[in-house]
Amino acid sequence: MNVLQIFKDKLANGEPVYGPFMKTGDAAFVECAGYAGFDFCILDMEHGPADFFNLQNLIRGAEIAGILPVVRTFDSSETAIGKALDVGAKGVQVPQIQSAEQARAAVRAAKFFPAGERGVCRFVRAAGYSSIPRDVYFEQANEALVILQVEGKEALDSLDEILAVEGLDILFVGPYDLSQSLGVPGQVSHPAVVSAIKSITERAKSAGVVIGVFCDTYEAAALWKSAGIQYLSWSVDVGIFTEACKGIVDNLKS
Numbered sequence: 001m002n003v004l005q006i007f008k009d010k011l012a013n014g015e016p017v018y019g020p021f022m023k024t025g026d027a028a029f030v031e032c033a034g035y036a037g038f039d040f041c042i043l044d045m046e047h048g049p050a051d052f053f054n055l056q057n058l059i060r061g062a063e064i065a066g067i068l069p070v071v072r073t074f075d076s077s078e079t080a081i082g083k084a085l086d087v088g089a090k091g092v093q094v095p096q097i098q099s100a101e102q103a104r105a106a107v108r109a110a111k112f113f114p115a116g117e118r119g120v121c122r123f124v125r126a127a128g129y130s131s132i133p134r135d136v137y138f139e140q141a142n143e144a145l146v147i148l149q150v151e152g153k154e155a156l157d158s159l160d161e162i163l164a165v166e167g168l169d170i171l172f173v174g175p176y177d178l179s180q181s182l183g184v185p186g187q188v189s190h191p192a193v194v195s196a197i198k199s200i201t202e203r204a205k206s207a208g209v210v211i212g213v214f215c216d217t218y219e220a221a222a223l224w225k226s227a228g229i230q231y232l233s234w235s236v237d238v239g240i241f242t243e244a245c246k247g248i249v250d251n252l253k254s
Contacts, residue, residue, distance in 0.1 A: 003068045004090045004143060007039060011210050016225050019067070021214070021236040023048035027061030029237050034065025041067050042233060045074045045084070046095050056087040056125055063088070070147065076102060078119065081109040086124040091145030093172060098154045100161035107167035110146050112138045115167060145169045147212065147231070150200075151177040159200065163207035170231050171204050172212040173197055189220070201227050 010017050019040035020033055025048075033041050043050060043058050050058060055071065062069035071089040073080035081092050094106045108116040118141075122130045127137045147170040150162060163171065175188040175197065184190040197213060204211040205228055212231030215221045216239070221232055 003063075003066055004145075007068045007090075007145075010039065011230055014230070016230045016232055018232050018234050019070070020234050020240060021048075021072070022058070023050075024237050025049055025054050025058075027057050029241075030058050030061035030067070030069075031065040033237070034062060034067030038067055038234075040070050040091075042070045042072050042093055043089075044072045044236075045080070046072050052083050052087060055084070055089075059088040070145065072149075076106050076109075078105075078109040081106060082119050085110060085118070085141065085144055086121065086126050088126050089144065091147055091169075093147040093149060095149045095151065097148045097150055097162065098152060099158050100165055103148055103162045103165040103168060106148060107146050107165060110144060111142050111167060115142055147172050149174060152181045156181070156196070156200070159203060160207075163204055163209050168209055170210045170212050171200070172214075172231065172233075173200055174214055176214070194223075197224070197229075198227055201229055 007017060017039035019038045019042060021042045021044050022030060023044050030041055041062060043055060059069045068090050070091040070093050071084040072093040072095060073084055076094045076096060081094060084092050092110055097103050097106065109118055110116060112118050112120065122134055122137060126141060146167055148168055149172045150159065151174055155162065175193055176186065178196060179185055179187050179190060179193045182192045182196060184192060187193065201211045210231055211229050212233060213224050213229050214233045215224060216235040221234065224232060
């Protein structure tokens with residue numbers, strides 16, 4: 001089963017895809033997300049504790065359970081992007097993109113020639129530790145998703161230029177970061193935030209770029225799905241677990 005192709009086919013058909021951010025260091029939680037039916041998971045190296053040694057095991061858990069492993073890199077550097085792909089990520093979600101030049105640099109770091117300038121090593125997990133023929137590996141590797149997070153006013157001012165960058169698969173909007181840049185920190189349902197995300201979505205759709213957003217309520221998920229957002233990041237594993245535990249405790253005590 002080629003989970004990357006299934007994922008891409010869903011997007012091409014206009015279908016939504018759903019997946020949680022994951023800060024866990026335990027591959028069992030990643031497997032659970034896959035068995036539950038999520039399409040993807042975002043393994044979080046920006047705000048989570050995973051290191052690259054641990055990351056490869058989280059990716060193995062995703063592969064076992066048939067869920068697409070996307071890695072949010074700890075920054076936009078070539079090292080952060082390349083190493084995530086080397087250990088088997090099927091997509092990288094790069095934070096803090098503020099300009100078209102940063103967007104182009106992220107794409108270059110994620111792609112081999114002729115699409116980019118990713119550092120070449122065939123003796124990595126993604127290449128089957130050199131067991132995959134080099135031409136096959138380089139071609140397959142360039143199918144990995146490039147997801148760019150736009151955060152802050154500078155990125156919004158450069159949005160059209162960012163959307164025009166070749167190799168960008170998904171543009172991701174973080175409503176919490178956006179709310180802060182708009183002067184209403186944490187108020188993700190504020191009219192100014194909602195209006196801004198809707199505007200970004202329309203501009204992305206016009207450019208032929210899939211848009212993504214974080215949501216942690218069913219109301220928000222329904223709103224953004226109806227607006228045409230397809231890449232829907234649903235909450236965070238530790239938050240999901242905390243809320244489930246709290247619900248159980250409240251019911252037991254009632």
